[in-house]
Amino acid sequence: MSNTTESWGSRVGLILAMAGNAVGLGNFLRFPVQAVQNGGGTFIIPYLVSFLLMGIPLLWVEWAMGRFGGRYGDHSTPFILDNMTKKRFWKYFGVFGIFTNMGVMAYYTYIESWTLTYTLKSLKGDFLGMDLDGLDSFFNNYVDLGSGINFPVWALLAFLITLSINVYILSRGLSAGIEKVAKIAMPLLIGFGAFLAIMSWTTGSTGRCADCSTYIGLNYLWQPDFSTLANPKIWLAAAGQIFFTLSVGMGTIHCYSSYLKQKDDIALNAMSAGWMNGFVEIVLGSAVVIPIAVGYLGLDWVVDNAGFMMAFKTMPFLFDQWGSVLSVIAGVAWFGLLFFAGITSSLAMGTPWMGFVQDEFNWSKNKSALILGLAILAMGLPTIFFFEKGVFDEYDYWTGTVSLVIFALAEVILFAWVFGMDKGWKEITDGADMRVPRFYRPIIKYITPLFIGIIFLTSLFKPLNGELSDWSSAFNSWVNGNGWPWANDSIINQVFHINTGVQWVQDGILTNMFYIDMSRFFLLACFFGLVAMVKVASNKRKKTA
Amino acid sequence: MTTSALIMIILTQGTVIAATIYFFRKVLKSPDKSEPDSYSDNDPV
Numbered sequence: 001m002s003n004t005t006e007s008w009g010s011r012v013g014l015i016l017a018m019a020g021n022a023v024g025l026g027n028f029l030r031f032p033v034q035a036v037q038n039g040g041g042t043f044i045i046p047y048l049v050s051f052l053l054m055g056i057p058l059l060w061v062e063w064a065m066g067r068f069g070g071r072y073g074d075h076s077t078p079f080i081l082d083n084m085t086k087k088r089f090w091k092y093f094g095v096f097g098i099f100t101n102m103g104v105m106a107y108y109t110y111i112e113s114w115t116l117t118y119t120l121k122s123l124k125g126d127f128l129g130m131d132l133d134g135l136d137s138f139f140n141n142y143v144d145l146g147s148g149i150n151f152p153v154w155a156l157l158a159f160l161i162t163l164s165i166n167v168y169i170l171s172r173g174l175s176a177g178i179e180k181v182a183k184i185a186m187p188l189l190i191g192f193g194a195f196l197a198i199m200s201w202t203t204g205s206t207g208r209c210a211d212c213s214t215y216i217g218l219n220y221l222w223q224p225d226f227s228t229l230a231n232p233k234i235w236l237a238a239a240g241q242i243f244f245t246l247s248v249g250m251g252t253i254h255c256y257s258s259y260l261k262q263k264d265d266i267a268l269n270a271m272s273a274g275w276m277n278g279f280v281e282i283v284l285g286s287a288v289v290i291p292i293a294v295g296y297l298g299l300d301w302v303v304d305n306a307g308f309m310m311a312f313k314t315m316p317f318l319f320d321q322w323g324s325v326l327s328v329i330a331g332v333a334w335f336g337l338l339f340f341a342g343i344t345s346s347l348a349m350g351t352p353w354m355g356f357v358q359d360e361f362n363w364s365k366n367k368s369a370l371i372l373g374l375a376i377l378a379m380g381l382p383t384i385f386f387f388e389k390g391v392f393d394e395y396d397y398w399t400g401t402v403s404l405v406i407f408a409l410a411e412v413i414l415f416a417w418v419f420g421m422d423k424g425w426k427e428i429t430d431g432a433d434m435r436v437p438r439f440y441r442p443i444i445k446y447i448t449p450l451f452i453g454i455i456f457l458t459s460l461f462k463p464l465n466g467e468l469s470d471w472s473s474a475f476n477s478w479v480n481g482n483g484w485p486w487a488n489d490s491i492i493n494q495v496f497h498i499n500t501g502v503q504w505v506q507d508g509i510l511t512n513m514f515y516i517d518m519s520r521f522f523l524l525a526c527f528f529g530l531v532a533m534v535k536v537a538s539n540k541r542k543k544t545a
Numbered sequence: 546m547t548t549s550a551l552i553m554i555i556l557t558q559g560t561v562i563a564a565t566i567y568f569f570r571k572v573l574k575s576p577d578k579s580e581p582d583s584y585s586d587n588d589p590v
Contacts, residue, residue, distance in 0.1 A: 009586040015572060041553035048557075175585060215546050222550040222557075260583040268575065272568040279565040283558050433575040434568075 006075075007259055009175035015273050017182035018256055020344025022247045022277035023189065025111060025311075027285040027341065031241060033306050035221055036290060038237045039228035044282070046229070046238035050451070051278065054239060057440060057448040058248040058408060059274050061415045063266040064427035066257030075258040075355030077251040078534045081411070084419045091538065093414075095530045096407035097251020098356055101349035102372075102530075103399025103523060104250075105166075106379035107392055108349065112342035113155065113162035114312060115335045117142070122331025127316035128324055135313050143387060150387050159384065163373055166343065170350045171369035174259060178347050185340035192333035192340075193284035199322070199330065200291045206321070209298040217294030217302070221286055232458075233467055239455055244400075245281055246274060249408030252348040255355050267432035280341075288334070292318050311338065350376075360537035379526060382519055389515035398523055402491060405459065409452045416445045462490035 008014040035043040069080025077097025081090045121127060127135070139145075144152035169177040205213040228234050243249060257266060289310055293302045296318050305314070311334075319330040353372050357363045363371070383392040415424050421441060429436050463474035464485040478484045486493035493499055497513065504514040546554075577587060 007585045008583060010584050011572060013586075014584075015569075041550055041557075044553065044557050218554065219546040219550045222554045223547060224549055224553050261581070263578050264583045265575065265578075268568065268572055272565075272572050275561065275565040275568050278561050282561045431578070434571065 006174045009179050011269070013175065013179040013183055014256065014260075015269055015276070016186045017179050017344070017348070018253065018269070018273035019276040019280075020182040020186050020189075020341075021252050021256065021348035022245060022273065022345075023186075023280045023341050024108075024245075024247070024345040025115075025338055025341055026241075026244050027277070027281040028193075028288060028338065029308050029311050030244065031281045031285045032221060032288075032290045033308070034237055034241050035286065036302075036306055038234045039225050039231075040220060041222040041224035042226055042228050043234065043238060046235045047241060050235070050239040050242040051274075053443060053447050054451045055242045055246050055248065056271070056274060057444045058412065059246060059253065059270040060267060060428045060436070060440070061412055061424070061444060061448075062248060062253035063257045063270045064424065065411065065415060066254035067260045067262065067264075067266055068427050069254065070258030070260060071262055073359065075255055075359055076352045077254050077407075077411075078356065079359070079537075080254050080258065081414060082538075084414060087418070088538075090410075090414060090418075091534055092531055093407065093410045094251075095527065095534055096403050096410075097254060098352045099527045099530050100250050100399050100403040100407065101252060101352050102375060102379060102526065103395055103403070105346050105349040106376050107383045107395045107400075108342065109163050109166060109346050109376060110155075110159050110380055110383055110392075112339060112346055113158040114142075115338040115342055116162055117154070117158045118312060118316075119332055119335040119339055122316065122319075122328060122335055125324070125328055127331060128320060128327060130316065130320070132314065132317050135317055139309075139312050143384075145388055148388060150385055152384065156384060159380065160377075162343075163376060163380070166346055166350060166376075167369045167373035169343075169347055170354055170372065171366045173365055174351075178351065181347065182344055185344050189337045189340040189344075190280065190284070192337035193280060193288070195333050196292075196330060196337075197284050197287035199326075200287045200295070203292070203295050206295050208296055208321075211299045212295055212297070214291040214295035216299055217291030218287075220294060220299060220302070221290050231467065232471075236455060236458060239451065240401075243404055243408070243455075245277060247345065247348065249404035249406075249411070250349070251352045251407070255352045256348065258355065263431045265431050265433040267428055267436050268434040271434065289315070296321050356533075356537075360533075360540065379522075382522065386515045386519070389512045391515055391519045394516050394519045395523070397489075397494065398520065402459070405452060405456050409449065409456055412444070412449050412452060416449065421445050460491045462487040 008017075065080055065084065069075070069083055072079075072083050074080050074083060076094070078091040078094030081094040082088070084090070130138070142152060143155050144150040169181055171177070172180075200214050201218075203214045205215070247253065260266065290302060290306065293306075293310060293314060297314075315334055316327075316331055319327045319334065321327075322330060350369070350372055353375075354365070354368045357368045357371070358365070383395055421444065424444070425441055461484070463470045464487050470485075474485050486498050488499055500513070502513065502517075503511055504517070505511065580587075580589065
């Protein structure tokens with residue numbers, strides 16, 4: 001428990017910081033790819049349903065939990081959760097709310113550093129006249145791909161600079177650091193996104209190939225295919241996207257909201273920040289990558305190549321088609337908006353740690369930020385050196401995917417069933433500047449936990465391909481004694497390497513699995529290191545009580 | 546663009562833009578709570 005004097009400067013600043021926390025690289029790179037892979041225009045229906053039944057309830061729950069914890073002087077999830085129940089083990093679930101952020105921040109800051117480098121390179125005009133092969137080899141050289149174990153000097157330097165920027169801003173505190181950045185970054189991000197969206201909407205046919213038109217790209221993204229609505233895979237993809245885009249299940253929302261007083265609104269703030277994120281994702285995010293790529297490379301190329309790396313390996317080539325001046329402006333706008341989207345999120349990821357060590361160990365802001373920086377450096381280096389070995393993806397899977405679902409499931413059960421909906425509903429509606437629809441009470445109690453529970457169970461037991469028919473054939477196979485055909489990305493297969501078996505050495509050389517498993521042990525060690533810190537803090541509290 | 550894609554894009558983006566503006570405007574128009582509130586910028590000096 002702390003005697004912190006930290007506070008937000010203004011309500012608009014808080015909403016921009018909270019929206020900045022949610023708006024990330026995924027709004028521009030993950031959402032459009034998910035949409036085209038899952039029914040095009042129809043994807044938006046399960047997406048909006050998931051937003052209403054899972055996204056909004058989780059936002060309200062997390063805002064309410066944070067403000068409740070702040071009343072007792074707690075600004076990180078272990079002790080926010082601890083205040084809500086007499087059962088002491090819940091505070092260890094709260095460790096996820098610090099661990100997830102640090103794990104994600106470790107590799108996210110690395111991607112953020114790419115966007116910083118690419119912004120400066122775009123400004124210098126280094127990408128002018130470069131074709132797709134040139135961009136591909138530039139990127140591979142930059143992150144030093146091709147040698148097995150990477151030692152990318154410039155990428156490392158950019159990572160250190162980006163991490164230092166994050167550390168400096170975090171050391172300035174909430175209103176002088178994070179809020180000030182959000183007030184500058186969010187309007188710029190929206191402005192850059194709007195510029196690129198307008199370019200995309202007005203380009204139309206480019207004549208480079210028969211189907212080279214941004215309108216064909218937009219059509220591809222928005223053409224509904226209602227037959228896909230019966231496919232649970234589409235619903236899971238949409239629910240997953242809502243999770244990632246709102247940054248729920250991470251602990252950052254609790255932390256930001258814990259600096260609010262009981263009489264101040266959370267319900268309207270949560271809605272405003274949530275819909276602002278939706279605007280950036282649905283209106284701006286859908287207008288840039290896919291339509292512009294179809295406009296210059298055609299639909300077939302996009303179908304074959306749509307993915308995260310298009311941001312770096314494709315976009316500068318596309319902007320180059322607009323002429324040298326517009327190319328530089330668009331390059332700076334694109335990578336600048338990705339950098340702003342990244343830094344407003346990575347700053348949020350740093351705050352649960354900051355709140356925790358300041359509350360429990362009375363560390364100064366500078367000391368807390370510096371030690372966070374060193375910890376992120378230690379956690380981030382394996383993702384850089386062993387990028388090609390799959391360590392980067394492994395961090396993303398466990399900290400950026402699985403942990404979010406586990407923590408969100410735990411927190412909604414705690415809030416609705418242990419803390420209780422009577423108290424919970426009062427927490428959400430206290431000080432509200434809007435009328436919170438009463439039907440959300442049963443939704444929070446029954447539908448949201450069920451929704452997240454289904455996501456978790458299907459991720460745990462996902463069969464090969466994951467289509468509806470695959471579940472029934474997998475069940476038949478299991479009943480007939482032929483075993484369960486695991487999907488490679490199901491959690492159980494990931495843990496036990498069922499499909500491949502454990503093989504750390506092959507022909508005297510360490511396999512990728514060795515590096516992946518070592519990174520898992522490292523992440524586990526980090527998690528239990530945080531558990532130990534929570535235990536020490538808890539003992540300290542008992543002594544002073 | 547096909548008509549159905551056009552309808553999807555207009556309906557969806559229209560809804561999202563309207564909701565974003567509505568809630569943000571509501572935030573701006575809501576009166577401040579009495580001091581001491583959560584925000585330092587409006588503290589009496």
